[in-house]
Amino acid sequence: MRVCVHALGCRVNQYEAQYLAERLATLPGEGEIHVVNTCTVTALADRKSRKLVAQLRREHPGALVVAVGCGADGARAGLLRAGADLVVGNKDKARLPELLMAYLRGDALPEGAWPSLAEERVRGPFPRARALLKVQDGCTQGCTFCRTWQVRGPLRSKPPKVAREEAEALAAAGHKEIVVTGVNLAQYGRDLPERPTLADLLSELLRVEGVRYRLTSVNPEGLTPELLALFSREPRLCPYLHMPLQSGDDRVLAAMGRAYTAAEYKEKALAFLSFVPKATLGADVMVGFPGEDERAFSRTVELLEALTPLNLHIFRYSPRPGTAAARLPGRVPKAEA
Numbered sequence: 001m002r003v004c005v006h007a008l009g010c011r012v013n014q015y016e017a018q019y020l021a022e023r024l025a026t027l028p029g030e031g032e033i034h035v036v037n038t039c040t041v042t043a044l045a046d047r048k049s050r051k052l053v054a055q056l057r058r059e060h061p062g063a064l065v066v067a068v069g070c071g072a073d074g075a076r077a078g079l080l081r082a083g084a085d086l087v088v089g090n091k092d093k094a095r096l097p098e099l100l101m102a103y104l105r106g107d108a109l110p111e112g113a114w115p116s117l118a119e120e121r122v123r124g125p126f127p128r129a130r131a132l133l134k135v136q137d138g139c140t141q142g143c144t145f146c147r148t149w150q151v152r153g154p155l156r157s158k159p160p161k162v163a164r165e166e167a168e169a170l171a172a173a174g175h176k177e178i179v180v181t182g183v184n185l186a187q188y189g190r191d192l193p194e195r196p197t198l199a200d201l202l203s204e205l206l207r208v209e210g211v212r213y214r215l216t217s218v219n220p221e222g223l224t225p226e227l228l229a230l231f232s233r234e235p236r237l238c239p240y241l242h243m244p245l246q247s248g249d250d251r252v253l254a255a256m257g258r259a260y261t262a263a264e265y266k267e268k269a270l271a272f273l274s275f276v277p278k279a280t281l282g283a284d285v286m287v288g289f290p291g292e293d294e295r296a297f298s299r300t301v302e303l304l305e306a307l308t309p310l311n312l313h314i315f316r317y318s319p320r321p322g323t324a325a326a327r328l329p330g331r332v333p334k335a336e337a
Contacts, residue, residue: 001027006056008048009039011181011216013069015132016093018122020068023097029104032063035096038071038079040147042318046075050082057083066100068093073151074321090151094120117158121166124173130214131175135163135201136182138191141219144257144324145289145317152183155191160204167208177212177238180205185215186222199226206236214238217284220260220268231276241272242282242311248303249296252289255328262303269307282311288337289317291330 003024007017017037024035034056038049049071056065066086067079073089080087086103088096094115102109117137124131135158139149158166167178180202182188189196198218205213213236218227220243231237247253248262260268273279285300304310316337319326 001029001031001033003027003033003035005035005037006052007037008052009037009041009045009070011132011179012134012137012183013037013039015122015134015181016069018124018126018132019120019134020093020096022122024100027097027100032060033066033100034060034063035066035068036084037069037093038067038075039069040071040074040151040320042315043320044318046071046078049075050078053079053082053084064100064104066096068096070148070151074147090153114153114156117156118162120158121162122170124170124175126170126175129175130177130179131170131173133163133167133170133178133180133205134158134182135180136185136188139184139187141184141187141259142257144255144328145286145320147320147323148183150322155187157182157189157192157196159192160196160201163201164204164207167205167211171208171211176210177214178205179214179216181216184219185217186219188222197224197226198222199224199230202227202230202234202237206234212236212238214240215242217242217244219244220265223268223272228271228275231272231279239276239279240282241276241279242284243269243272244284245300245303246284246286247289247292247296248300249292252292252296255291256286256289256325262299266303266306273307280311281307282313283307285312285314286317287314288332288334290325290328290332292332 005017005021007014036052039045053067064085067084068088072087076087091114092112095112099109138152138155170178185198188198246256250261269281
């Protein structure tokens with residue numbers, strides 16, 4: 001069986017695409033299958049997912065086109081209309097080889113449970129210099145604008161020892177740098193009996209010699225004193241931290257359901273820039289959230305100007321179905337945002 005896996009969206013999705021590609025490489029039988037790991041973080045992401053499914057349907061009319069992942073949970077009907085033969089959500093995505101064989105036989109698709117991350121491992125190599133290592137899934141923060149936490153399931157963390165063994169395999173595959181990723185790394189370990197922290201995890205990973213690590217994104221509450229100390233003394237941790245801001249206005253942050261104030265964010269950011277040699281920061285900033293006015297926007301600008309060097313990812317608010325923010329008054333016109 002010839003299987004191609006296509007990934008849209010975040011680093012977690014890219015890791016999962018590698019995992020699925022490795023699992024599906026030995027799928028028996030004849031034919032062609034295209035798997036799209038979809039994204040639903042914005043309306044644009046939904047459109048890109050539908051567009052890719054439709055393109056694959058058009059270019060490979062005899063192939064089986066399968067849509068999986070966040071978009072499969074959040075925008076299933078649109079993916080079916082675009083031409084997907086099978087749509088599989090996040091809960092069942094890890095069982096895709098089993099589900100595909102059942103589908104091809106014409107059997108009923110069995111229902112599963114949320115998988116443990118201890119069983120989700122890749123060998124590599126990835127088709128790029130940096131490997132990805134997913135260590136966490138799920139989020140309980142409940143941001144009012146976010147659809148992702150609704151479709152990612154309960155908190156699940158990969159035990160530190162399991163993550164280290166996976167990092168060893170990636171190093172053996174030739175990777176010198178590994179990007180540690182998760183849906184909400186600040187919540188890493190909360191579901192595990194020993195309650196390991198993100199700093200504990202990185203300390204375990206650093207036992208693998210000859211490998212550098214970088215983190216994808218950590219919410220401000222995840223930058224603990226222990227993690228900051230580890231960054232300040234460990235040269236194999238890339239001195240870059242992507243810490244989502246979203247807004248520099250406390251009223252907007254509260255309406256978003258974020259777990260910090262602008263002052264708390266600034267304190268964490270300045271601590272990282274001060275204590276970590278050669279440190280740089282990255283931040284997500286959302287504009288046009290319902291109720292945001294010029295004064296709120298100017299507070300965001302003032303905060304950003306106080307934090308340098310800073311690598312910004314700026315995007316316009318996109319109302320997502322089923323989210324609390326989509327029902328808020330004070331929608332900002334698209335042209336103004």
